[in-house]
Amino acid sequence: MPMPLAEHSATIEDVARRAGVSTATVSRVINQSGPVDAATITRVQTAMRELKYIPRTAARNLASRKTNTLGLLLTDIQGDFFAPMLSGVESAARAAGYDLLIATTNVRAPRAPFPSILGPQNTDGLLVFINSLGSAGLEHYHELGFPVVLIHQSSPEGLNIPCVTVENKAAAKKLIDHLIEVHQRRHIAFLRGPEDQQDSHWRALGYKQSLEAHGLAVDPGLIASGEFDRAIAAHAVKQLLESGVEFGVLDALQHAVKRVPEEISVVGFDDQRLSAYLTPPLTTVRAPTERVGSEAVRQLVQLIQTRQADPLTLLPTEMIIRRSCGCVLP
Amino acid sequence: MPMPLAEHSATIEDVARRAGVSTATVSRVINQSGPVDAATITRVQTAMRELKYIPRTAARNLASRKTNTLGLLLTDIQGDFFAPMLSGVESAARAAGYDLLIATTNVRAPRAPFPSILGPQNTDGLLVFINSLGSAGLEHYHELGFPVVLIHQSSPEGLNIPCVTVENKAAAKKLIDHLIEVHQRRHIAFLRGPEDQQDSHWRALGYKQSLEAHGLAVDPGLIASGEFDRAIAAHAVKQLLESGVEFGVLDALQHAVKRVPEEISVVGFDDQRLSAYLTPPLTTVRAPTERVGSEAVRQLVQLIQTRQADPLTLLPTEMIIRRSCGCVLP
DNA sequence: CTGAAAGCGCTTACAG
DNA sequence: CTGAAAGCGCTTACAG
Numbered sequence: 001m002p003m004p005l006a007e008h009s010a011t012i013e014d015v016a017r018r019a020g021v022s023t024a025t026v027s028r029v030i031n032q033s034g035p036v037d038a039a040t041i042t043r044v045q046t047a048m049r050e051l052k053y054i055p056r057t058a059a060r061n062l063a064s065r066k067t068n069t070l071g072l073l074l075t076d077i078q079g080d081f082f083a084p085m086l087s088g089v090e091s092a093a094r095a096a097g098y099d100l101l102i103a104t105t106n107v108r109a110p111r112a113p114f115p116s117i118l119g120p121q122n123t124d125g126l127l128v129f130i131n132s133l134g135s136a137g138l139e140h141y142h143e144l145g146f147p148v149v150l151i152h153q154s155s156p157e158g159l160n161i162p163c164v165t166v167e168n169k170a171a172a173k174k175l176i177d178h179l180i181e182v183h184q185r186r187h188i189a190f191l192r193g194p195e196d197q198q199d200s201h202w203r204a205l206g207y208k209q210s211l212e213a214h215g216l217a218v219d220p221g222l223i224a225s226g227e228f229d230r231a232i233a234a235h236a237v238k239q240l241l242e243s244g245v246e247f248g249v250l251d252a253l254q255h256a257v258k259r260v261p262e263e264i265s266v267v268g269f270d271d272q273r274l275s276a277y278l279t280p281p282l283t284t285v286r287a288p289t290e291r292v293g294s295e296a297v298r299q300l301v302q303l304i305q306t307r308q309a310d311p312l313t314l315l316p317t318e319m320i321i322r323r324s325c326g327c328v329l330p
Numbered sequence: 331m332p333m334p335l336a337e338h339s340a341t342i343e344d345v346a347r348r349a350g351v352s353t354a355t356v357s358r359v360i361n362q363s364g365p366v367d368a369a370t371i372t373r374v375q376t377a378m379r380e381l382k383y384i385p386r387t388a389a390r391n392l393a394s395r396k397t398n399t400l401g402l403l404l405t406d407i408q409g410d411f412f413a414p415m416l417s418g419v420e421s422a423a424r425a426a427g428y429d430l431l432i433a434t435t436n437v438r439a440p441r442a443p444f445p446s447i448l449g450p451q452n453t454d455g456l457l458v459f460i461n462s463l464g465s466a467g468l469e470h471y472h473e474l475g476f477p478v479v480l481i482h483q484s485s486p487e488g489l490n491i492p493c494v495t496v497e498n499k500a501a502a503k504k505l506i507d508h509l510i511e512v513h514q515r516r517h518i519a520f521l522r523g524p525e526d527q528q529d530s531h532w533r534a535l536g537y538k539q540s541l542e543a544h545g546l547a548v549d550p551g552l553i554a555s556g557e558f559d560r561a562i563a564a565h566a567v568k569q570l571l572e573s574g575v576e577f578g579v580l581d582a583l584q585h586a587v588k589r590v591p592e593e594i595s596v597v598g599f600d601d602q603r604l605s606a607y608l609t610p611p612l613t614t615v616r617a618p619t620e621r622v623g624s625e626a627v628r629q630l631v632q633l634i635q636t637r638q639a640d641p642l643t644l645l646p647t648e649m650i651i652r653r654s655c656g657c658v659l660p
Numbered sequence: 661c662t663g664a665a666a667g668c669g670c671t672t673a674c675a676g
Numbered sequence: 677c678t679g680a681a682a683g684c685g686c687t688t689a690c691a692g
Contacts, residue, residue, distance in 0.1 A: 009450065009474075011669055022679045027671060034672095035677055057452040058391035059669035062684045067388065069431075076417055079603065083412035090404075090434050099452065101399075102430050104420050120339065122387035122429065144339075273409065274604035341685055352663045357687055364688095365661055389685035392668045 010051035019047040030055060057099075069099040070125055070300060071118035073132040075106045080272050081289055085151075088293025089127060096301045098124070107134040120146050125304045127151060127296050130198065135159075149300040149309065151292060153198050162309040164296040168199050171285045171317040172206025173213075175267050178283075178319065180214050183265050183326040188216075189240055191226035191233055200228070203269065261326040271320050280323035287317050340381035349377035360385060387429075399429040400455055400630060401448035403462040405436045410602050411619060415481075418623025419457060426631045428454070437464040450476050455634045457481060457626050460528065465489075479630040479639065481622060483528050492639040494626040498529050501615045501647040502536025503543075505597050508613075508649065510544050513595050513656040518546075519570055521556035521563055530558070533599065591656040601650050610653035617647050 012030075016023045021040060028034040029044045036044075047053070061067050070093045072086075093100045103117045108131070118126055125147035128138070135156040141148045142159045155161040179185040190207045193200025208218050224240050226233035260266050260280060268275070271286035295313055303309040321327050342360075346353045351370060358364040359374045366374075377383070391397050400423045402416075423430045433447045438461070448456055455477035458468070465486040471478045472489045485491035509515040520537045523530025538548050554570050556563035590596050590610060598605070601616035625643055633639040651657050 013669080023670075024672080024679060025677085028678090031671085037677055040677080054449065054451045056392070056669055058388045058397065060671075061388035062386070062392050062686080063669075063671040065684065074420075076421075079413060080410070081413075082416065083409060086412065086416070086432075087406055087434065090432060091406075094433065094447075100432050102416075102420060102432050103424065104417065117424075119384065121384045272604060274602060274608065278604065278607055279609040343685075353686075354663060354688080355661085358662090361687080367661055370661080386685055390687075392670080393685075393687040395668065395687090
């Protein structure tokens with residue numbers, strides 16, 4: 001039969017009384033915020049232990065006018081992304097002495113009357129994940145001078161909000177370079193993500209740059225919209241095939257999907273968990289997602305504490321070569 | 331050049347002054363906690379809007395002696411688990427009017443001097459995910475009468491902490507029943523997870539019960555330790571093969587892995603994202619992970635508000651039949 | 661329906 | 677090195 005507990009638990013005053021000191025002194029030993037006699041420290045610590053004292057966060061926050069909390073704004077579900085990202089954010093935040101408050105929103109379907117869930121009222125700064133906030137929201141925080149760091153999304157023009165993301169363009173370029181240089185591919189279709197998504201924007205650019213660098217024409221007919229969606233992507237590929245594109249290989253693909261990578265090479269982004277177990281194993285680009293998270297925290301903490309951060313942090317990716325591109329591995 | 335903002339932002343007093351009322355009245359309209367004249371409400375709301383007033387969370391929490399925050403204790407990385415779980419928890423928490431504070435810990439490698447990260451000092455109740463807290467920690471909260479709900483882990487004896495999990499035993503049984511009844515399998519090996527892990531405990535039990543129900547002997551030589559780890563599992567399978575177990579099929583498997591499902595059926599737990607794209611597509615059990623999250627929140631909120639919750643919530647799973655078990659699909 | 665006032669549990673100049 | 681006291685910004689009986 002549990003009882004209301006808040007009333008029963010010790011406050012700083014109880015500790016002070018038991019240790020025979022003032023609450024100011026107790027506060028000093030808790031926060032190491034001022035000189036305290038060694039013997040006094042011991043007495044206070046003993047009292048805290050005996051009373052199982054834990055400072056109430058709300059009281060500290062109110063008195064110190066800080067929340068010591070970081071906010072993380074997320075969209076619904078990010079697939080394999082999620083776990084490493086959160087892990088990076090959480091451990092970095094904790095290590096820097098901050099709590100982590102999480103909320104999910106979506107630019108496309110804003111839930112609550114905007115800026116209210118996470119903001120100056122409950123956090124010292126915010127990590128904003130791609131697509132969780134529109135530019136109106138970002139502007140709002142900007143006007144307040146409230147620290148925000150963007151993840152996988154660059155700042156709206158003029159606001160100069162620091163951003164942490166991944167080398168998408170270079171990665172796409174490397175991937176296409178590989179197909180062209182190592183596997184002599186010349187007709188390379190590109191299944192791109194949403195237009196308004198920055199990751200896919202940069203990847204498309206990398207794709208084009210690689211083609212151009214090799215003197216190959218960019219054929220708009222070879223760029224289809226996959227929208228990062230299974231069904232849409234499948235449909236797009238079908239269209240590509242039916243459109244009569246001059247592709248012996250694609251025709252072959254249509255009738256004998258198994259001819260990967262002999263007739264057609266396939267490469268992808270995001271090294272998902274079972275990528276290595278597909279048939280054939282998929283060559284992909286792996287992003288340092290956990291580091292993106294921790295790096296974003298680092299920037300945010302810096303922004304909070306020094307009022308400045310790096311405008312853009314671009315983390316390198318890694319190309320994971322497997323069978324699907326045509327490489328023969330031991 | 332952003333400026334310190336806390337000082338500039340409006341407080342309840344500013345709102346009260348501008349609306350020509352007392353702070354008590356403003357508080358009443360914010361929280362709808364008492365009768366207020368319609369006209370007064372309008373005046374207050376206008377003032378709030380004009381001043382862009384947002385109540386400071388810390389002040390509310392301190393004054394009301396509630397945090398309106400739920401805590402979620404997680405272990406490092408849960409794979410595909412993570413995203414839907416968090417999504418379920420976050421949206422349910424938000425819907426119930428709670429903020430969500432997250433922390434990761436691990437029973438096996440406790441970071442901080444225990445109970446301190448998340449607790450009565452900053453949350454009204456805690457969701458404890460499997461393996462994030464040992465029984466010592468749970469006992470601690472229990473003594474305090476602090477509301478806790480366990481996820482995918484049952485209560486230590488005597489504590490009676492409510493638990494939300496998934497029908498592991500029934501799911502395993504269904505899976506094995508399927509192999510026996512539909513595919514006439516008789517020699518069924520079981521690659522089990524860690525001994526101290528409840529999910530794997532129940533699955534093992536389901537495996538055994540299915541065998542027994544069909545009059546088949548449980549051969550300990552057929553139960554190997556996979557530990558939910560790729561390398562360890564691979565090694566275990568190898569051992570199983572080399573141990574000379576009387577398995578024509580396994581021998582065959584060793585030399586021609588491709589004979590799945592003709593010679594050997596394979597089924598698994600946890601319907602991972604690419605399961606359907608393996609060769610052959612994997613028959614698995616799908617758990618309602620997002621619902622586990624939201625259900626856990628429901629129980630926790632109930633526990634906080636009424637001091638009682640269901641001791642055990644067992645959510646049903648779904649068997650996803652694909653090719654690897656031997657079924658022929660359209 | 662409304663307000664004055666106490667109080668939530670800390671931190672932080674200020675003074676000594 | 678230490679304490680008295682003000683103050684952080686709300687909520688909540690209590691009184692009217």
